[in-house]
Amino acid sequence: MRSGAAGLLRAAVPPELGSAVVAALVGRFREGSPGVRLELREMGAEAQLGELAAGTLDAGVLRHPVDLAGLGLGEVLCRPLGAVVPDDGTHPPGAATPLSLAELAGRDLVLFPRRSGPALHDEILATCRRHGFEPGTVIAGRDPAFVVGMVLSGTAVAFAPHDWEVPAGAVWRELAGAPLLERVSAAWLRSRQDDPAVRLFATVVEQALTEYGGMVPVAQTVLARRAGVPVPRVGFTV
Structure with a gap:
């Protein structure tokens, strides 16, 4: 039809x-x-x-x-993406200063599988590297429970819009200069x-x-x- x-x-x-x-x-x-x-x-x-x-x-x-x-x-x-990171207790919600991508250095990155959007996947990684963030490992993941689990493990970060449902133990941080736009x-x-x-x-x-x-x-x-x-x-x- x-x-x-x-x-x-x-x-x-x-x-x-x-x-x-x-x-x-x-x-x-x-x-x-x-x-x-x-x-x-x-x-x-x-x-x-x-x-x-x-x-x-x-x-x-x-x-x-x-x-x-x-x-x-x-x-x-478009809308800016921020970083979902483990909550270290030093930045109360709404009081955190913007986070630079370079401050994520040494962390793994949970990112959607490349096959679902190769150009966007590559653009995100190129932007991270240009701003001083070379992920230790890029972990393919899209299911929210998996993404949250990896962030809460303390070794990984993820990117998401502001109102992403962040669980206890993690926090959403604005990225300085809004380098990542959806x-x-x-x-x-x-x-x-x-x-x-x-x-x-x-x-x-x-x-x-x-x-x-x-x-x-x-x-x-x-x-x-x-x-x-x-x-x-x-x-x-x-």
Whole structure:
């Protein structure tokens, strides 16, 4: 079954986009296009790109950077990532000064498996090294329980948005200068540019990420940095 006139839009979102974001996306799409059913799946960037190219997926939500050949994109939105580290008791919540990546030197890093987003995986590691953090070992892990367990072991750190659910024994620390930005946008094949269901999907993705994911346009962040203006702090949902 095809999307649009056939009454179905096949779409995907990446893991850990956030329950509030997903709920808002689905609800607003349903309200805006009651005649089209949204078939939504969770899928990593590489799998989405493959299915978009094969025509088995109509639209997706991608974390950048990815291969954009042949794709149309919605507004690219972003939010800073911080470090989840063991709590040594010296920095009460809300009182900690920003942490530099170099201060993580000697720690292992828990990071999503490279196969799910090779370009983003490599970009994160390159940024860490450029800022003085060479992970002892890069541990592939995405399940929150596993990530938390490795952090609580005292040897590893992870990166996450501000409102990531941090357990007792760990703490979220802002990274000085916001060197790591999560960048996300809706995407679709350019040949589907004029599909009303695809256009609606792109609109509700932007609304959900902005209102429930605490994201702001990348262009706004870049301009603020060039002007030396602090980027407004926003709430985050994971």
